[in-house]
Amino acid sequence: MQATSQTFNIAVVGQNNRLQYEALLFAASLRHSSPQFGGKLFVATPNPGPRWKQDPRIQDEEVLKALKQLGAEILPFDSHVFGESYPYGNKIEALMALPEDEPFVFFDTDTLITGEITSVPFDFDRPSASLKVEGTWPKPTLYGPGFDGIWRALYARFGLDFESSLDTDQPHDHWRRYLYFNAGYFFYKCPRKFGERFLDYARTIRDENIPELTGQSLDPWLDQAALPLVIHSFGGGRDVLPSGFLDGSVSCHYRLFPLLYARESDQVIDVLETVVAPNKVKKVLKQYEPLKKMVLQGKGAKVRALFDRDQLPRREQAIRNTIKSKGLWLR
CATH class of the missing domain: 3.90.550.10 (Spore Coat Polysaccharide Biosynthesis Protein SpsA; Chain A)
Known part of the structure; x- marks a missing residue:
C-alpha cells in the first residue's frame, strides 16, 4: 500500500x-x-x-x-x-x-x-x-447509576458535550453506545x-x-x-481511522506470547520469528524467559497446535485455561 x-x-x-x-x-x-x-x-x-x-x-x-x-x-x-x-x-x-x-x-x-x-x-x-x-469499565452496580449515568457525569464534570459522543445505533445502557x-x-x-x-x-x-x-x-x-x-x-472519536490497519494488517497488540501463538495470524507469527532471528537481537531477547521458551525453544508452536484460528473460543479465559491445562502458560 x-x-x-x-x-x-x-x-x-x-x-x-x-x-x-x-x-x-x-x-x-x-x-x-x-x-x-x-x-x-x-x-x-x-x-x-x-x-x-x-x-x-x-x-x-x-x-x-x-x-x-x-x-x-x-x-x-x-x-x-x-x-x-x-x-x-x-x-x-x-x-x-x-x-x-x-x-x-x-x-x-x-x-x-x-x-x-x-x-x-x-x-x-x-x-x-x-x-x-471489551466492556471492561465501568461495571454498573445494582443500586448505582448505569453506563449512561456514569459516563454522563464524567462528561459533565469536564464540560464536554455528552450526546455527540454517543453511538445511537447501540441501545441505551449498552457499553458500546458510549x-x-x-x-x-x-x-x-x-x-x-x-x-x-x-x-x-x-x-x-x-x-x-x-x-x-x-x-x-x-x-x-x-x-x-x-x-x-x-x-x-479534541474533536476525535471512534470513526477517525479506517478499520483494518492498526489492530489489523499493520499492528498487533499481542499482550502475552501464549495468547499471540493461540490466536494471531500466520503473518504475525512470521514477523515475530523473523525479527527475533538475527543474532544481535536474539542474544539479548533470550534473557527474557517467556520469549526464550515460547519463540526460541518452540513452546509457541505447541500452543498454536491446540487451537483452530477459525474457531477460537469466544472468551479469552477459555483460551488461557486450555493453555494452562497443557502446562504451556508463561507470562
Whole structure:
C-alpha cells in the first residue's frame, strides 16, 4: 500500500523489567515491517524519584545497545503523579517529554508492527485510539447509576458535550453506545497538549469524589476511563481511522506470547520469528524467559497446535485455561 508523506513520531514505554525486552522487540518489528518510516522512535523511560522504590530506568547495556542499533532514542521523563502506584500512568506522563507540536502515535510496548505504518491514513488533527476493546469499565452496580449515568457525569464534570459522543445505533445502557477505547494505541498532533489534558482528567477522576463513580474500580482502568473524554475534547472519536490497519494488517497488540501463538495470524507469527532471528537481537531477547521458551525453544508452536484460528473460543479465559491445562502458560 502506498505510503503517506506525513512525518510523525512513535513512542513506547520501556523500563527495567519485561518492558525493556518488549520495547526491543517492538523496535525490531518496526524496522523490519516499516522501512519507509522516517520519524523518530522514542522509548520513554521513567526517571528514578520518590514515586519509584527502585530505579526504573533500563540498565541492561546490551538492551540499550540493541535499541540504539535499531535507531530508537531513550527518552527520560519524570513521574510527578503516578509512578509505581499506577504504572499505566507512564503512558500519560511520558507524553510531556515528547517533542511539542510533532504528531505522535503511542503504542503499548507489547505490540508488534506487522506492516508499513506509513500506509496508515492518520488524521492527526482528530485523535483516536484502539477499538479492540471489551466492556471492561465501568461495571454498573445494582443500586448505582448505569453506563449512561456514569459516563454522563464524567462528561459533565469536564464540560464536554455528552450526546455527540454517543453511538445511537447501540441501545441505551449498552457499553458500546458510549465512547470507549483500549489505550493500546492513540495518536494526536501534539503530545504535550494531549498529555497535559490526559493527566488532568485522569488525576481528577482518581482524586475527586465523583458520586457516580462510587463502587467503580479505577485500577487498572483509570487510563481507559479518561482517554475517551480526552479524545472527545479534541474533536476525535471512534470513526477517525479506517478499520483494518492498526489492530489489523499493520499492528498487533499481542499482550502475552501464549495468547499471540493461540490466536494471531500466520503473518504475525512470521514477523515475530523473523525479527527475533538475527543474532544481535536474539542474544539479548533470550534473557527474557517467556520469549526464550515460547519463540526460541518452540513452546509457541505447541500452543498454536491446540487451537483452530477459525474457531477460537469466544472468551479469552477459555483460551488461557486450555493453555494452562497443557502446562504451556508463561507470562
